[in-house]
Amino acid sequence: MKTKIREIFTSIQGEGPYIGYKQLFIRFCKCNLNCNYCDTDFTQESAKEYSAPELAEIINRHYDCHSVSFTGGEPLTEVEFLKELLPLIKIPAYLETNATLNDNLSEIIKYIDYIAADIKLPSCTGLSGLWEKHDRFFKTSQGKKLFAKIVFDSNITNQEIEIACSLGKKYNIELVLQPKMTDSGISVTKDFIEQTLDKFITKYKNVRLIPQVHKFLDIR
Ligand code: SF4
Known part of the structure; x- marks a missing residue:
């Protein structure tokens, strides 16, 4: 089978x-x-189609890379393609995912080395009903090099902090807080960032604050 890939870059x-x-x-x-807050371009005009062997051949040329990051969009929407591709690759697989497609993850998890999973806060994403999906996803991810990224803005609630910390504790996951970026920079004040970090740390110690460094460096 073939699938559309928007971009391939180092x-x-x-x-x-x-x-x-x-x-x-x-x-x-x-x-x-x-x-x-999604800034992904979902038009498919610039996308190109690849078969799994064609893409594996490109990936395996990049043995100097730490890993190959499967990102999107949501890579797990293409699980049938990943099932063909992943057994063919020779560098570690790093999955960037919204952590909601647990059944799809189960089908390919044996090929994945790193999982960068989101915890989607309703206050920031405008989406609800994802806590249970995250819970199931983290359960399946156990044993992998896993962390959870939490994008937040000034609307984050104490209840969200409580639930996110409970998930962190339950599965012993490092939580990485990432202030939401807008075109004009970080969307929250330094004081708010510090207060938010403190609220997390009083409930769960394994928490770090890491902004999107590539945006400061102006690289993609
Ligand atoms: S999970 Fe959300 S932010 Fe990520 S690509 Fe999908 S819509 Fe965009």
Whole structure:
């Protein structure tokens, strides 16, 4: 089978604890969610179709990269394609995911090395009903190099902090707080960032604040 890939490029990882590693990025086109702050271009005009062997051949040329980041969109929307592709690749697989498609994850998890999973806050995404999906997803992800990224803005609630920390504790996951970025920079004040970090840390210690470094460096 073939699937549409929006972009293939090398850059540094700009988010989370693996920040600064050189990666090959494979950007898929589709997503199952519709977050308020999404800046992904979902038009498919520039996308190109690849078969799994064609894409694996490109990936395997990048042995100098720390890993290959499957990103989007949501890569797990293309699970049938991933089932063909992942057994063919020879560098570690790093999955960037919205952590809502647990059944799809189950089908390919044996091929995945790193999981950068989102916790989607209703206050920031405008979406609700995802806590249970995140819970199931984190359960399936156990044993992998896993962290959870939480994009937040000034609307974050104490209840959201409570639930996110409970999930962190339950599955022993590092939580990475990421202030929402807008075209004019970080969307919240320094004081608000500090207060938010403190609220998390009083409930759960394994929390870090890491902004999107690639945006400061003006690289993608
Ligand atoms: S999960 Fe990511 S790609 Fe999908 S709508 Fe949300 S921000 Fe956009």
